C-alpha cells in the first residue's frame with residue numbers, strides 16, 4: 363500500500379535537532395512484528411443507541427473534550443475515574459462510557475444548539491462520579507471547545523457531522539481541513555481529527571475512499587512507548603533533560619516529539635504494508651497495558667494484564683513467559699531508567 367504524504371509528516375531542520383526517527387530501529391520492530399498477522403483496527407466500545415447522525419455527533423463531542431484525562435504534574439492531579447454500569451473505569455474508558463450512558467437518555471446533548479450553550483458546570487455534572495466526585499479537569503476550557511463547535515456548526519447550518527461531510531466531501535484529505543476550523547481540532551499533528559475519523563470508520567459510520575490518508579492519531583501512550591522502543595531518538599540535550607526531569611516542554615518541542623513519533627509509526631506501517639491506523643491501534647493497545655508509566659511487562663505479563671485478546675498472540679515468545687510483544691527488540695527492556703512521555707499542558711490531546 364502506498365502511503366500518502368500526510369500533513370504532520372514533514373519535520374523541519376529545527377525539529378530534527380531536537381528528536382529524530384531511527385530508521386534501523388523502525389525496521390527492526392517491523393521485522394519482528396512480521397511473525398504475526400497485524401490485527402485489523404476495530405473499536406472495542408459500543409456506540410449509544412441513537413441514530414447514526416447522533417452517534418457521529420457523540421464521537422465528535424467525545425473526542426473534542428478527550429485530552430489529558432490522566433494528567434501529569436508534581437504532584438499529578440487525580441485522574442478521571444469512575445464507575446459505569448458496575449464497572450470501574452479510568453481516563454478515556456470512563457469518559458466514553460459515562461457520556462454514552464448520559465446521552466442515551468438525554469439526546470439533546472448531541473445537538474449543536476445545546477453545545478453552543480454548554481458551561482463548565484454542565485460538563486462537571488455530566489462526568490461527576492457517585493464515589494469519586496468531580497474529577498474532570500478544566501471543565502471551563504472543555505466547555506469553551508464545545509461551545510465553539512456548537513456556534514460554528516450552527517453558523518454553517520450543519521446539524522451533524524454528516525452534514526459537514528455532505529458539504530466538504532468524504533475523503534480524509536477533505537475532512538481533515540474541515541475539522542481544523544474547530545478550536546478543539548486545531549492541533550497541527552491532528553491527533554483529535556485523526557482519532558475521530560478512525561472512530562467514525564471503525565464504528566462503521568463512515569468509510570473513506572482514501573484510507574491510506576488516515577494517519578495515526580499519536581497520543582501520549584505512543585510517545586512514551588516509542589521513546590522507550592528507540593524508534594525515535596532525542597538529539598537535544600535540553601529536551602533530554604526536560605524528559606528526564608519531567609520539566610514542561612515548549613509547544614515547539616511538543617510538536618517535534620509528536621511529529622517524530624508520527625513518522626516512526628508511518629514508517630513501520632509502510633514496512634509492514636498495513637494501514638497507519640492498524641499500527642496505531644496495535645501500539646496504543648500494547649503501550650497502555652504492557653508499558654505504563656510506572657509498570658512495565660518487559661519480563662512477563664502479570665495474570666491481570668489487560669491487553670485485549672486479539673493482541674495476546676504477540677506476547678508469546680520462543681522462550682520465556684508471555685511478556686510485552688516488544689521485549690526482544692526494545693532498547694529499554696529490562697532497563698531501570700525508562701523514558702516517560704513529555705510533560706506538556708495542552709488541549710490538543
Ligand code: SF4
Pocket residue numbers: 587590591652653658659660686687688689690692693694695696700
Ligand atoms: S519491552 Fe518494556 S520498555 Fe519496551 S515497550 Fe515493552 S514494556 Fe515497554
